[in-house]
Amino acid sequence: MRALTGERLNSEETFIAHPDGKMIVALMSSAPLRVHPIQGAPKEIAIVFQDITVQKTLEQHKNEFFSVINHELRTPLTIIQGYAEMLRLHAEQDELFDPFITTAVTNITEQSDQLCRLIEDMLNISRIEHAQFVMQCAPHNLLHTIIHVVENQAAISKRTIALELDGLQKTDKLMANFDEERIIQVLHNLINNAIKYSSPDKHIDVCVCYTPMRKQSVLIQVKDQGIGIAESELPHIFKRFHRAHQLAASISGFGIGLYLAKEIIVRHGGHIWVESKEGVGSTFSIEFPLDTQ
Numbered sequence: 001m002r003a004l005t006g007e008r009l010n011s012e013e014t015f016i017a018h019p020d021g022k023m024i025v026a027l028m029s030s031a032p033l034r035v036h037p038i039q040g041a042p043k044e045i046a047i048v049f050q051d052i053t054v055q056k057t058l059e060q061h062k063n064e065f066f067s068v069i070n071h072e073l074r075t076p077l078t079i080i081q082g083y084a085e086m087l088r089l090h091a092e093q094d095e096l097f098d099p100f101i102t103t104a105v106t107n108i109t110e111q112s113d114q115l116c117r118l119i120e121d122m123l124n125i126s127r128i129e130h131a132q133f134v135m136q137c138a139p140h141n142l143l144h145t146i147i148h149v150v151e152n153q154a155a156i157s158k159r160t161i162a163l164e165l166d167g168l169q170k171t172d173k174l175m176a177n178f179d180e181e182r183i184i185q186v187l188h189n190l191i192n193n194a195i196k197y198s199s200p201d202k203h204i205d206v207c208v209c210y211t212p213m214r215k216q217s218v219l220i221q222v223k224d225q226g227i228g229i230a231e232s233e234l235p236h237i238f239k240r241f242h243r244a245h246q247l248a249a250s251i252s253g254f255g256i257g258l259y260l261a262k263e264i265i266v267r268h269g270g271h272i273w274v275e276s277k278e279g280v281g282s283t284f285s286i287e288f289p290l291d292t293q
């Protein structure tokens with residue numbers, strides 16, 4: 001096997017030419033084995049090449065699949081949403097309108113919105129893959145955005161989602177430079193997971209902590225009392241397409257929400273992490289930079 005110089009995909013993945021002439025994708029990992037006792041420089045290094053061609057091919061198929069479903073699903077969905085909106089307006093104007101129709105229209109709108117978000121998440125995966133994931137940042141009141149998402153999610157899910165403010169009033173401003181649509185998507189994903197992975201009788205808390213100690217940033221936490229995450233899964237849950245192994249088949253998902261959340265938060269200069277205990281619950285935390293001028 002001969003490594004081709006300069007043919008790097010990124011710092012870990014490399015193209016390698018197999019003796020039969022085929023190119024394979026390899027994951028290259030290295031670690032120093034012995035270090036010079038005085039200079040501290042490595043004297044021996046172990047380098048391991050792992051053939052990940054099959055995984056990369058599968059990933060490529062998934063991305064192609066995403067772009068096809070985007071085109072095939074988006075158009076009919078836009079039409080469904082348009083008709084649902086027209087029906088809603090019609091229902092508001094017609095006094096004799098059947099309340100069942102209003103409920104049905106609300107459900108159609110909510111479910112098609114959910115589908116739109118899923119398509120958008122899938123598209124974002126391809127955009128990241130092709131380095132086309134661009135942020136449209138502008139100054140916004142982050143507290144206003146958080147309150148909006150919490151109230152919206154509580155209304156849609158009919159779950160109790162408590163908003164806890166530490167060092168803040170609801171009317172305060174937390175100015176930050178961010179892509180509002182994408183931050184809404186992150187908050188939405190975290191709250192939606194808290195709803196999905198906990199039983200309806202358990203409450204969910206969204207905490208926003210702004211103490212004088214952390215003038216440059218704010219801490220946002222989404223806490224649930226749900227199924228929790230096994231310790232062995234914790235290092236993997238922000239990875240693309242990863243879903244915990246112990247999950248019941250009835251809980252649907254694609255394993256892309258947290259991956260996207262991390263990409264978005266890191267691209268804003270923030271951090272995201274999780275603390276969780278199986279059977280007790282999970283807390284997802286975001287440290288988000290604020291505009292300090």
Ligand code: ADP
Nearest residue numbers: 193194197228237243244253254255256257258
């Ligand atoms: P999805 O929920 O669609 O599977 P995510 O990327 O949002 O994808 O989450 C990845 C995985 O992390 C989930 O499949 C689940 O195993 C775990 N997870 C995420 N949020 C929670 C939570 N609040 N409680 C328990 N497990 C969670």
